[in-house]
Amino acid sequence: MTTTDETTVLAQKAKTASHVLQTASPAQKSAALRRIQELLAERKEAVLAANKLDLESAEKEVKAGRLSSSLYKRLDLSTGDKYNALLEGVLDVDRLPDPTGQITLSTKLDNDLDLYRVTCPVGVLLIIFEARPEVVVQISCLAIKSGNAVILKGGKEATHSNRALFEVLQEALRTTTPADLALPAESVQLVSSRDEIATLLKLDQFIDLAIPRGSKQLVQYVQSSTRIPVLGHADGLCSVYVDESAHVDKAVSVTVDSKINYPAACNAAETLLVNSNVLSTILPAIARGLIEKGVSLRADERSLSAITSALSESERTKVTAAKEEDFDTEFLELTMAVKTVDSLQEAVTHINTHGSHHTDAIVTEDEESANFFMGRVDAAGTYWNASTRFADGFRYGFGAEIGVSTNKTHARGPVGLEGLVLYKYRLYGKGQGAGMYGEGKRKYLHEQISVEEARKRVAQ
Amino acid sequence: MTTTDETTVLAQKAKTASHVLQTASPAQKSAALRRIQELLAERKEAVLAANKLDLESAEKEVKAGRLSSSLYKRLDLSTGDKYNALLEGVLDVDRLPDPTGQITLSTKLDNDLDLYRVTCPVGVLLIIFEARPEVVVQISCLAIKSGNAVILKGGKEATHSNRALFEVLQEALRTTTPADLALPAESVQLVSSRDEIATLLKLDQFIDLAIPRGSKQLVQYVQSSTRIPVLGHADGLCSVYVDESAHVDKAVSVTVDSKINYPAACNAAETLLVNSNVLSTILPAIARGLIEKGVSLRADERSLSAITSALSESERTKVTAAKEEDFDTEFLELTMAVKTVDSLQEAVTHINTHGSHHTDAIVTEDEESANFFMGRVDAAGTYWNASTRFADGFRYGFGAEIGVSTNKTHARGPVGLEGLVLYKYRLYGKGQGAGMYGEGKRKYLHEQISVEEARKRVAQ
DSSP states (O other), X not given: OOOHHHHHHHHHHHHHHHHHHTTOOHHHHHHHHHHHHHHHHHTHHHHHHHHHHHHHHHHHHHHTTSSOHHHHHHHOSSSTTHHHHHHHHHHHHHHSOOOSSOEEEEEEEETTEEXXXXXXXXXXXXXXXXXXTHHHHHHHHHHHHTTOEEEEEOOXXXXXXXXXXXXXXXXXXXXXXXXXXXXXXXXXXXXXXXXXXXXXXXXXXXXXXXXXXXXXXXXXXXHTSOSSOBOOOSOOOEEEEXXXXXXXXXXXXXXXXXXXXXXXXXXXXXXXXXXXXXXXTTHHHHHHHHHHTTOEEEEOHHXXXXXXXXXOHXXXXXXXXXXXXXXXXXXXXXXXXXXXXXXXXXXXXXXHHHSOSSEEEEEOSOHHHHHHHHHHSOSSEEEEEEOGGXXXXXXXXXXXXXXXXXXXXXXXXXXXXGGGXXXXXXXXXXXXXXXXXXXXXXXXOOEEOOHHHHHHHSOO | OOOHHXXXXXXXXXXXXXXXXXXXXXXHHHHHHHHHHHHHHHTHHHHHHHHHHHHHHHHHHHHTTSSOHHHHHHHOSSSTTHHHHHHHHHHHHHHSOOOSSOEXXXXXXEXXXXXXXXXXXXXXXXXXXXXXXXXXXXXXXXXXXXXXXXXXXXXXXXXXXXXXXXXXXXXXXXXXXXXXXXXXXXXXXXXXXXXXXXXXXXXXXXXXXXXXXXXXXXXXXXXXXXXXXBOOOSOOOEEEEEXXXXXXXXXXXXXXXXXXSOTTSTTSEEEEEEEGGGTTTTHXXXXXHHHHTTOEEEEOHHHHHHHHHHSOHHHHTTEEEOOGGGGGOOOOSSEEEEEEESSHHHHHHHHHHHSOSSEEEEEOSOHHHHHHHHHHSOSSEEEEEEOGGGOSTTXXXXXXXXXXXXXXXXXXXXXXXXXXXXXXXXXXXXXXXXXXXXXXXXXXXXXXXXXXXXXXXXXO
C-alpha cells in the first residue's frame, strides 16, 4: 500500500528532477539513452523472467475468461523480435533531433535589449497506460529526450514487467558514464497502485501534463478528474465523405482501407457519408468492397435502398437499416454506418456535429470541394483522397508518437516530441527598466535578430 | 433573466459561425474590421450616451463607497483620447499579419501523398472580463483576425456600454461591403448575467478556450469550474535576484523599475532575493532607491540587519521584519519582501517554489550565472539585467495582447494572436490506403516539400 504522502513526495521528486532536466544538454540526454539501451540488453534475462511472472498470472485470467488473449499477446515481451525492437527503439529516439533549445522568435526590443523565445521542456509528465510493458521504456526515453521528468502508471497485469524495466531505467541513469553527464535517477518514477492515480491527478503543482493512453473510460476519467492539462482523445469517430465528383476506384480504396486496415484503431473510419447523386453509381462498388472484407453495413433509408437494389442476395445479408445512434458510435470492429447527404455542406455539418475531430477524409476529383472540406471540417486531420489510417506519428515521419490528441489547444493530431515542449521568453538587457520607454522617452525598435546572432546568444 | 437553454443556443450559434470563420480569407477579415472601425466612428454619440448611463450608476456606487474611483475612471469611454485610441486599435489589428494559414510542416510521405500542417483558428473563445468596456471591441477584433468566434461576458458596471458596443459590432458584421465578404454576425456574442457564466463553463462541446481577465478570484473560479482549457494566470509573483557579481547600478535600476513602474500589474516584482555576499555592498543602494520611491520593505533577518546598519534612521522607518507568508504574497502595491540567499541555486529553488512562473530576473555580470538562472527558473519569462515589467505583448512587439499566461501548455507569457490559433494536418492523396505500406510493400519517403510548392498547394 502506498500512502498519499508517499505519492506526493514521489511527484515532488520528479518536479525537482525536472528543474535539472530543463538545462540537460544533448550530450547528457544521449549518454542517458545509450546507457539505457546498453543496460536493457544486459538485463534481458531478468526482464523476461519478471515478464514471465506476469504471463503466468495472465494465463490463468485468460483461462478463467477474465482477460482477452489479445491482451495476453501484448503483455508478452519474449515473442519474436519484440525485445530487440525495444532496444532498437531507444537508439531511434537518441537519433531524433533535440526538440528543446530551438529559437522560435528573436527580437531586438532596443539596443542591448534582446528578446528570444526558446523551446523548453514542459516539466513533469504523468503517463497512465494499459497492458504493453514496453511503453515504460518508450515513454521514458521520449521524456528524457525532451527534457521532461515522467511519472508512469501501468496496468496491474504488467506489474512485474513494468517494475523490472523501471529498475533498469533507474540503474542506467545512476550509472551513466562519464558521471558528470548523468541525469537524476528521479527523472523517471513508477507508481503501481490504482488509488495513486487519484492522488496524482490532484497534484497540479508538481505535474504539468497528463497523458492517458488506453480505453475511452480511462481517458474520460482522467479528463474529468483533474485541473492538470490532459493530452489525448477519448473518441476516434472518423468519417469518409464520398463527393458527387468522386472517382469510383479512389472511393473504394480510401473507404475500404480506412475501415479494414485496423478496425480497432482510433483512426479507423466508422461512418461513410455518400452524396445522393452517386448512390447508384459509386456506393454499390464501395459496399461490395467492404462486404468482401467482412464489413457489416448499417445504412440509412436511401443508401440501404441503393445498396440492396445493386447487390446480390448473399451480399445483402451484411446490410441492415441504421439507427440514429449508429452515427454516433465508434464501432472499433468490422461495422460501418452509411448515411446519404445531399451536399458537401451537409457532410461537413454532419462531421462537425457527430465526429470526434480526429481525422476525416473526402473523396473527390474537385479541388474546390476538397479545399472547402479540408478548411471547414474541424478536425486534427482533414484528408483529400487518402485513408484516415495515415493519421499516425510514424507515418507522418515524426519518428515517435506520444499519442494522438483531439484537443483544441497545445498539440493536435499525432503528437511527437514537439508536443512535449513549450517555450520560455529570455530577455537579455544591461539594466533597463520599462519606465525608460514611452511618450517623449526611448522608443522600442522591434527589429528581428539574425539567426546566427540568436544561436550564438542562446547557448544550451 | 436568461435561461440555460438560451445560453446554450447562443454558444451553439457561436460554434456554427466558427466553422464558417475557419475558412475566412484575409480579405474578409479586413473588410469586417474596417467596417467595425467605420461604424464605431459613426455611432460614437450613441455609444457614449450608453456609457453615460453606466457612469451615472457608477457615480452613485462610488459615493456610497461600494466602487473604487479607479474603476470609475476605467469605465469612462469619453475622457481624453480614449475613443479615438479605440478606433485606431481596430486598424492596428487589421494591419497585423494573419496568424492562420501558415504552413509549419510539409512532408512528402510518398509521391502524390503530401502532408501539410497549417495554422487554423482554435474555434470559439469565451472571454470573461471586468470593467473596461473597450475590451469588447479589442477582443472581438483579435478574435475576427484570428478566425475565432467569441462569447463575451463583461462586468455588470459596464452593462450599457458593452451592449452598445456589441450592437455596433453585430451591425458592422451584417453590413460589411461587399456583401459576399461578410462574416456571420453570430461570430460575436455577448452575455450579461452572472449565472450565464456557470452555464457557459459547462459547454465544452461548443467552447474551445476560456480566457478570464480580471481578479485572481475570477481566474481561480474559472480554472476550477470547467473542463474547457483556460488561458491565463491567477498570480503574478515575480522576483528579482541580485547575484554576487551584480553591478550595483543595474541592480538598483532593475529592482526599482520592477517594483515601482506599475505596482498593481502582474509583472511587477514582489520579492527581492539578495546573495549574502553583497548584503553590505549592493543591498543598501537598492533599499535606498526603493525607499526613495515610497516602497516599504519586509526584510528577513540578515537583510534587515544589513539595511538598518547602512541606512539613516528616517529611511529605516520603511523597513520591517518579514514574516514567512510575505514570500508568498502578491502585494500589488509599494511593498517588497527581501530575502537573503547563499547561492544562485538557492535563489532558483526559492523562485521555483514560491514564484508564480510568470517572469523572474537575475542581475549579474557573470554570463554563466545568467544562463544557469535563465535555464533553470521555470517561468514564462527569465530575464538577465532587465526589469520584469517588460513582460507585455506590446513591449515584446506582438502588436496586441490577449492576456498573459502562466500555463505549461499551449501558450505561455504575453499571448498575442499566435495564442489564438492551433493547427490542422492536411493530407493530399490520390486514393492511397495505409495497407499499401509496410514490410515488402511501399516505403514512406518522408521528404521535405519546398516552401513554394507548399504555399501553392495550401491556398487559403
